[in-house]
Amino acid sequence: MEGSGLITLDAAAVRAGLDYPGCIGMVREAMKTLSAGVTLQLPRSIIDLGGGRLFGQMPGALAGDDLFGAKLVSVFPEPERPSIRRHRGLVVLFDPVDGRPVCVADAEEITHIRTAAATAVATDALARRDVRNLLLIGTGSQTRTHLKALPLVRDFQHILIWGRDTEKAAGLAADAARQGLPVSAVTDLPSAVADAEVICTLTGASQPVLLGEWLRPGVHVNLVGSSVPGPVEVDGELVRRCRYIVDSRANALVAAAEFLAARQAGLVDDQHIVAEIGEVLLGRVTGRRDDTDITAYKSLGHAVQDLAAAAHLYRRSLER
Incomplete structure (x- = not known):
């Protein structure tokens, strides 16, 4: 009005x-x-x-x-x-x-909407063109919005949802399947990660639910759930293994929880931040160099x- x-x-x-x-x-x-x-x-x-x-x-x-x-x-x-x-x-x-x-x-x-849109932008810029398997970790509102945004930038043939609340994960998958999406719920997270080519962490976890040792070469990971120092969805090994790209370098240096934890543990330093996603989109920095790179996008929100x-x-x- x-x-x-x-x-x-x-x-x-x-x-x-x-x-x-x-x-x-x-x-x-x-x-x-x-x-x-x-x-x-x-x-x-x-x-x-x-x-x-x-x-x-x-x-x-x-x-x-x-x-x-x-x-x-x-x-x-x-x-x-x-x-x-x-x-x-x-x-x-x-x-x-x-x-x-x-x-x-x-x-x-x-x-809700622009966060999923930002993940879609980063996925389009960083994920391999031929990816077919998507894994969403989490069962909140962001899982629903990412189900709407990500299929707009890649043709996913299999979409998996994992959550600590297995009934809620199954309900989300069933709702999405009724809308024509190829979605199913899973309970074995390491196995789902091993098959995934794009992964999104969309949780309220305070401790890592996704471990770097599980990742396959060539995967792209979107780190979305944690937006303040403290709660981490992934471990330091994941940060160390990936080409770590952020939405804002200034914000990431003070608020990207998993990066700060990995830096404190001596696994990475500030130069581990490869670029802002805007620099990749402008062609100033290469995001994915080849099909074996593990790329990660840290979403804190602009x-x-x-x-x-x-x-x-x-x-x-x-x-x-």
Whole structure:
């Protein structure tokens, strides 16, 4: 709805207006312009409210004289499932001419969609062209969105879901299969990893669930679930073995938990970060050198990804 020149977009409006193919294209450009220095963002700042509760602020400005703003998000544990943390918040946009706030959009829904879109962009840039087997580790909302985004960039013939909650994994697989996707649930994670050519970690795990020794040559891994120092989904051996590519070098050096743990253990140093994904997309750095490389993409989330998605929704609202 619109009032006093301020457009507000709730979760339903975000879902209706932000399609996956369009969001993949927007995220790809946001990653390129950030690495090119055209768009601007500051490192995220996080206030620890205690009890596992966090409040994050992520400001940024889109390319040129475009919209600017910030993502404001709370990350709170769910009372009935303390290991699962839910992100809620707002993306706020300001007009670049007179500084008016012009749009407020639901950040949780934008985050769900654009995170999966960013994984799809990285997979398209880093995974082998002939991959057919996808493994999703986790059973939360990001698993559902990645099921929608990743088949848009590769023709997967087999999609496996593994989760600590086997019933939930089976339910997700059944839902996806009813929608025509070749999805099934698995309980033997090492065996699933051995067969996988693209893997996504989408968990709330605090300790590694995916080990580097399990990986086959040529696999691509997307590390998505952990976005703050501390909880790690994968071990240091995985970080050591892979060509480690990030969405933001500045953010990764302070917030990529598995990288920080591997660095503290003496397995890697800061130069182990090969590139930002935007540098790969711009052709400045080679992501995958050959079919035997193990590549990994660390997703922490760009503020400019959220701003680009919100700007797209805002302009579509103005057109209507």
